[in-house]
Amino acid sequence: MQFPESWLREYCNPELTTQELADLLTMSGMEVEELQPVAPPFTGIVVAEILTADQHPNADKLRVCTVGAGPFSKDGPLQIVCGAPNARAGIKIPLATVGAVLPPGEDGKPFKIGKGKLRGVESFGMLCSARELKIADDHGGLLELPADAPVGTDIREYLNLDDTLFTLKLTPNLGHGLSVYGIAREVSALTGAPLKALAAAPVLPTLDDTVAVRVEASDLCGRFSGRIVRGIDTTAKTPQWMVDRLARCGQRPVSALVDISNYVMFETGQPSHIFDLDKIHGGLVVRWGREGESLKLLNGNTITVDGQVGVIADEAEGGAQTVESLAGIMGGDATAVGDDTRNVYVEAAFWWPDAVAGRGRRFNFSTDAGHRYERGVDPAQTVARIERITQLILEICGGEATACGPVTDVQPNLPARAPVALRVARAAKVIGMPVTQAQCAEVFRRLGLDFVEAEGVLTVTPPSWRFDLEIEEDLIEEVIRVIGFDKLPLSAPLAPVSARVRPEAQRGSHALRRAAAALDYQETINFSFVEARWEAELAGNAEPIRLLNPIAAPLSVMRSSLIGSLVQVLRHNLSRRATRVRVFELGRVFRRDASVQTSEQTVVGIDQPLKLAGLAWGPVEPLQWGAKERTVDFFDVKADVEALLAPRVATFVAAEHPAMHPGRCARVELDGQVIGFVGELHPRWKQGYELPAGQGAPVLFELDVPALLQRPVPAYQPVARQQAVNRDIALIVGEAAGHDAVIGSLLAADTGGLLRSARLFDVYRPAPGAAGFQPGERSLAIRLELLDDEAPLTDERSDAAVRAAIEAARQAVGARLRGE
Known part of the structure; x- marks a missing residue:
């Protein structure tokens, strides 16, 4: 919200400096983001009038002007050479007299005006454009002032350039601060300075003409007010004072009618719309849109509406309806006012905030009107705002033929404000310092809140303009911000x-992050809302949880997997020429689950488990001299997963996942439970997400965080008094027998507890037809570790244990000892 300080002080003028006023607003919750002077410092520039403008004798593009500047031209008109295309006799312009100092240029140094000579003709000053004064970007010529501008007046005084622009950063609950008068009301409450009332004189109707209005959707529109005004002149020029105020609010002037509507919006916070009456067919109908209806907006875009968007339609005699406006957001082009407009219909309404919120973003634009309606506009003042707009139309665009009709006011569903009770004792406890009932009552009086007092309790009925007062804590906040946060002890x-105290068998999530970072992964934090395509393709989720009001059209669903976010991070890095990417994310995913009930940490029907996902792409190691460069593969990332789970040992079983290569994917099992997946990205998605074709595919993993946080409590054992015995065996097994099955069969053998471990250290695949091998067989070299804690192992006991292990492998996987 941007506005000039002078406009604010017109309604409330406390005895505070500009900086003190800014500090007061910031401390009250209305943060002043920026203070900016309307114009930079300059001196010696006055209002002047060009008396004559003759062609320069030695230059085609220069004119020799005689200029009257009141007291500054006591010895006669000043001769000034000017090259502006609009320099002509009879106009009033800013004149920089000899000795004047202009605003600093690009070099940062101020420019002082002296006597000069241009092409042989002397010049005693300089005629200025708005850009040269740095009060506007227009450089098309001299800044032309109104004909009644008093000659000789300092230009800073005449244009009110010693003013300051306030820019407020308002939170969404402060909709009542989106107007100059609303801020003035706050300043009055904070300082006790008197508040000047808004001009509210009703305009007496001189016609009986009205437009029939029917509100079909009371959940869309709570109040609809309007009035006909006939015989206006839309070509009338907007007064300079209004143009200046709008410009200082960041609004570009358009035409008199549009400027009036915008002016009242910035003044009071009430958006409005002005229809060309002659382009309305019959009456108006306020309703929700219908599938297939289209509307060309004032910005030139043509949109298609549906049942989620409110509209204003006109209704011809036959009952046919045509959409003419997007309710609370923007008007339509078909009924827009133009230079040939003579009759208008002025509309001001109360649209329910929930019915407007997010609708503009669906069509990739936002408006000042929608911004205000989303936060709540005072429903009690629509008629008063119609009167104010009518008054300005009659003053600026009116003529002898101008006449207006009565205000029609339809009120299908005005908001009811429930009383809110404030307990003084609780207020003192929450604020952290003593407050009395009298202090609270005084705060509410200054804020214009109606309340009823009882012993220790004040019951407040929120006014129509305060949509943020709903619970006791809201009133407590009002008390302390008016008393002053600086008063807190x-x-x-x-x-x-x-x-x-965290259980010893569990580590924290930060320890898990550090473990992933120690494996050379960098943490990323991504939005929980993602593209629907990611869910369908990378998570296999055909019905994700959809957002009712997404911050952007593509980010329309909640993620049920972290993989899509990491793939997008990879794409972002590759577009910036990254040669090696290793990233991880620890975050929540969101899935439908009817068994979940509402609690302090859950929402009914939605499961929100924590996941840890990682992605590795490119070389295994950063560029170095000590090792040959190699692209990361499945087993590198599998080792990282094992390191994250250590000392717990997981089992990896071949599986399929929607995002992963069907032949290079495994599910991760821990104690018989599936806790995640690891594998290469599917070639289809590598191509679909435009990843480099000539390099390896990224390898990903996604694991359940609760399983990763569990750590077994160390069980200490004494050092063995006996020496272990190692025996190497070579088993011939078929290709179908996996590593885990072979090792598991050996460890399951009945060896009397002597076999402590079995480790594969070599694999031999013979050439076709090799002696001792059947087709499809390979040799596995395995080292067995045997140990008895109580007595030394003899050869006989060791041999018996080895034979038992080999027999168990023979029974389980059909293994046989090589050489038999």
């Missing part, structure tokens, strides 16, 4: 702190 908190 500087005392240390006294709340007891009790440590939450």
Whole structure:
């Protein structure tokens, strides 16, 4: 919200400096983001009038002007050479007299005006454009002033350039601060300075003409007010004072009618719309849109509406309806006012915030009107705002033939404001300092809140313009911000702190992040809302949880997997020529689950588990001299997963995943439970997401965080007094027998507890037809570790244990000892 300080002080003028006023607003919750002077410093520039403008004798593009500047031209008109295309006799312009100092240029130094000579003709000053004064970007010629501008007046005084622009950064609950008068009301409450009332004199109707209005959707529109005004002159020029105020609010002037509507919006916070009456067919109908209806907007875009968007349609005699406006957001082109407009219909309404919120973003634009309606506009003042707009139309665009009709006011569903009780004792406890009932009552009186007092309790009925007062805490906040946050005592908190001891068998999520970072992965944080395509293709989720009001059209669903986010991070890095990417994310995913009930940490029907996902692409190691460059593969990332789970040992079983290569994917099992997946990205998605074709595919993993947080409590054992015995065996097995099956069969053998471990250290695949091998067989070299804690192992006991292990492998996977 941007506005000039002078406009604010017209309604409330406390005895505060500009900086003190800014600090007061910031401390009250209306953060002043920026203070900016309307014009930079300059001196010696006055209002002047060009008396004559003759062609320069030695230059085609220069004119020799005689200029009257009042007291500054006591010895006669000043001769000034000017090259502006609009320099002509009879206009009033800014004149920089000899000795004047102009605003600093690009070099940062101020420019001083002196006597000069251009092409042989002397010049005693300089005629200025708005750009040269740095009050506008227009450089098309001299800044032309109104004909009644007093000659000789300092231009800073005449244009009110000693003003300051306030830019407020308002939170969404402060809709009442989106107008100059609304801020003035806050300043009055904060300082006690008197508040000047808005001009509210009703305009007496001189016609009986009205437009029939029917509100079919009371959940869309709570109040609809309008009035006909006939015989206006739309070519009338907007007064300079209004143009200046709009410009200082960041609004470009358009035409008199549009400027009036915008002016009242910035003044009071009430958006409005002015229809060309002659382009309305019959009456108006306020309703929700219908599938297939289209509307060409004032910005030139043609949109298609549906049942989620409110519209204003006109209704011809036959009942046919045509959409003419997007309710609360933007008007339509078909009924827009133009230079040939003579009769208008002025509309001001109360649109329910929930019915407007997010609708503009669906069509990739936002408007000042929609911004205000989303936060709540005072429903009690629509008629008063119609009167104000009518008054300005009659003053600026009116003539002898101008006449207006009565205000029609349809009120199908005005918001009811429930009373809110404030307990003084609780307010003192929450604020942290003593407050009395009298203090609270005084705050509410200054804020214009109606309340009823009882012993220790004040019951407030929120006014129509305050949509943010709903619970007791809202009233407590009002009390302390009006009293002043600077009045709070500087005392240390006294709340007891009790440590939450984490079980020894569990580590924290930060330890998990550090473990992933130690494996050379960098953490990323991504939005929980993603593209629907990611869910369908990378998570296999055909019905994700959809957002009712997405921040952007593509980010329309909640993610049920972190993989899509990591693939997008990879694409982002590759577009910036990254040669090696290793990233991870620890975050929540969102899935439908009817068994979940609402609690402090859950929402009914939605499961929100924590996941850890990682992605590796490119070389295994950063560029170095000590090792040959190699692209990361499945087994590198599998080793990372094992390191994250250590000392717990997981089982990897071949599986399929929507995002992963069907032959290079495994599910991760821990104690018989599936806790995640690891594998290469599917070639289809590598191509579909435009990843480099000539390099390896990224390898990904996604794991359940609760399983990763569990750590077994160490069980210490004494060092063995006996020496272990290692025996190497070579088993011939078929290709179908996996590593885990072979090792598991050996460890399951009945060896009397002597076999402590079995490790594969070599694989031999013979050439076709090799002696001792059947087709499809290979040799596995395995080292067995045997140990007895109580007695030394003899050869006989060791041999018996090895034979038992080999027999168990023979029974389980059909293994046989090589050489038999």
